[in-house]
Every structure is written in C-alpha cells, then in structure tokens.
Amino acid sequence: MRYRFEFRPYRRRFLRPLTTSHGTWDIRDGIILCLSDETNIGWGEIAPISWFGSETIEQALSFCRQLPTEITEETIFSIPDELPACQFGFESALWEGGSGGRGRGEWGDKGTRGQGGQGGQGDRETRRQGDNKNNSFPPSPPLPFSPSPPLPFSPSPHPHSLTYSGLLPAGEAVLEQWQKLWEQGYRTFKWKIGVYAIASELKIFELLTQALPSRAKLRLDANGGLSYEDANLWLWTCDNIHINNRIRVEIEFLEQPLRVDQFQRMLELSYCYETKIALDESVATLKQLECCFQQGWRDIFVIKPGIVGSPSRLRQFCQQHKIDAVFSSVFETEIGRQAALELAGELSQHNRAVGFGVNHFFEQEKDNWLENLWKF
CATH class of the missing domain: 3.30.390.10 (Enolase-like, N-terminal domain)
Incomplete structure (x- = not known):
C-alpha cells in the first residue's frame, strides 16, 4: 500500500x-x-x-x-x-x-x-x-x-478511565499554581525540583505539603539535577513527612533524581527508601527502557510516547513485562496527545495518573489551527 x-x-x-x-x-x-x-x-x-x-x-x-x-x-x-x-x-x-x-x-x-x-x-x-x-x-x-485542555477526569475508550497529573512550575510559583489546578479538578501534581538551592526548595516543599489537601498526590521531578547527597536528603524527607500528623499528602514518587549515567546509584537508592523512584530521562527511548529493565529496574518507568520510539514495539514490551508505567506528555499538540493517550489507556497497569496536565503552559489553539498550518 x-x-x-x-x-x-x-x-x-x-x-x-x-x-x-x-x-x-x-x-x-x-x-x-x-x-x-x-x-x-x-x-x-x-x-x-x-x-x-x-x-x-x-x-x-x-x-x-x-x-x-x-x-x-x-x-x-x-x-x-x-x-x-x-x-x-x-x-x-x-x-x-x-x-x-x-x-x-x-x-x-x-x-x-x-x-x-x-x-x-x-x-x-x-x-x-x-x-x-x-x-x-x-x-x-x-x-x-x-482547544480546551483535557479534563483531569475524562472519558476513555479503554476499560479504566485515565486521570491526569497537573504540572507545577519550579520554585515559589508552585504555592499559587496548585490551587488553580485543584479548582480545575486535578488531584495529582508534579513539581519540578533540582532547579534552585535545596534548602530553599525544602522550605517550599514544607509549605506546599502543608497547604495541599489530604486527598492530593504529589510527584517530585528532579530531571536528573540532584547530587547523590541531595537525592538521599529528598528521599529521607519524603519518607519522614508523615511524622508530622498534620501532613496527609501522599508523595507518589521522586522522578529521575540523578543523571542518566548514574543508573546503579538510583537502583541502590530504590532499595534504601520507602518512597518510590521513577526513571524518566534514563528510559526516554525504547532501547533505554529495555536496557534498564534488563539491569533490574522494577520501580516506576515514566514513558513519553512521543519520543520513546515505535508504538508497536512499546506495546509489545509493556504487554510482555507488565511494567509499572506512568505515561507523560512531551508538550505536543492535540494530534500527538491523542495518539499517546490511546497507548496510555491501553498499556497502563497501575491506574496511575498520566502526565498530560500541561495545557496551561500554552495559549489555547484556535479551532482551525491545523487548517491554517496547512495553508503555508
């Protein structure tokens, strides 16, 4: 054909x-x-x-x-x-x-x-x-x-509905932004860390966890920007957050704490703390995903369908190994997002919120945006 x-x-x-x-x-x-x-x-x-x-x-x-x-x-x-x-x-x-x-x-x-x-x-x-x-x-x-952003709870053609995680900005801006997303229906949030000094971020983290309602889930995403010592401190802090009985927020996982070339250290950390670790940059492509699985990673895999590679091969890998996967956006348009959400709905095994709550980072597209694009 x-x-x-x-x-x-x-x-x-x-x-x-x-x-x-x-x-x-x-x-x-x-x-x-x-x-x-x-x-x-x-x-x-x-x-x-x-x-x-x-x-x-x-x-x-x-x-x-x-x-x-x-x-x-x-x-x-x-x-x-x-x-x-x-x-x-x-x-x-x-x-x-x-x-x-x-x-x-x-x-x-x-x-x-x-x-x-x-x-x-x-x-x-x-x-x-x-x-x-x-x-x-x-x-x-x-x-x-x-052009409307996806609702956190929207219908799915698959057996279970997808829920969405809302992306929060780095730094103090998170303390205002989470409330806007909560009002839109989000209950899972991802906050970017490893951007500012750890002492400053830990103070913001304390304020954030005290402010978030008890039903909220929080993901921390370091994008490989932490030192080994700082990664340990973040994991220790997350493990001990509930010592203060006033804080009931669930810390779902710490995402990609160290650089891609420090896989063995992240594997060691995954055995040392109760807080789960999710790989992101380390499993950006299907080849990397397969490699980390073969080396023993069994915590969470963050999969970005838009850059991971062949959907057919990804489907085969996920169906064979039943991995704990979180599907995430690459800030694509509605076209790429729809294809990615089809895969997420089909392959998600643990009903984790998908990381596609990112439309608030862009202006809303006009209804005829694709038609206009094709005129040039």
Missing part, C-alpha cells in the same frame, strides 16, 4: 518558560504529518526533545524532507531507532490495530465526522476523519481536537 505524504513544521511559544534542571524552554518546535490514500487520511506528530535523548528537530525535518511524496508501510517500519520521535509520528499516522501487530488499523473514511470524548480523548477514528475531496489542504480534525 502506498500513501501520499505531507508535513508541516509548527512552533508554539510557552506562556511562561518551563524551567527545569536542564535549563529554560520557551518554544516547542514540532512537525505535523499527514498520510492519505484514495479514501482515508491519517495524522501524526513528531515532537522531539533532543536533551532527553531523541533526535533534534533539525534531524526530524531533514528526514521528512528527503522522503518522496509517496511512501509505503515498509518505509515507516524501517525508520531507524536514532529517530524515535519520527517512529512515533509516522506509526501514529498509519495507526496500527489494537492487537499490536503490524496492521494498518482502521482509518476513518473521508467525508465522515467522528464523535469523541472531552479533552483529547475519544475513539481512534476521530483522529483521521474529514472531507478532503474539495480542499487543497487536509481538513482540520473534528472533536476531540478542541
């Missing part, structure tokens, strides 16, 4: 720069791609994060530009592992069947409009349907691609 291939680069500016131990991120660059045949159309997204281990946006664009205007499934399934975000984007557009085989899956027919759930959920047909007969550009996807 041959498919017509088109793509457009996009650029989105964060409302406020995202600050982590990696530095400051103020613009998200990515690529929207479209595969079509005589009757069907499929959408995909390439959203690299090079400092996490994926290809760069320049490498992704170079790959897309060298492709012909017609490609085959063989082209898609032969994308090298050095281009994991491209693997995800192209396979998502092709959309495999739910069994995880190399099937083409069920695309939507042109000329039909799907109905979906709220906030980036819904059935997989809605990602591919529309009338392209009389237009020079692919149609804007129907709902659920509304």
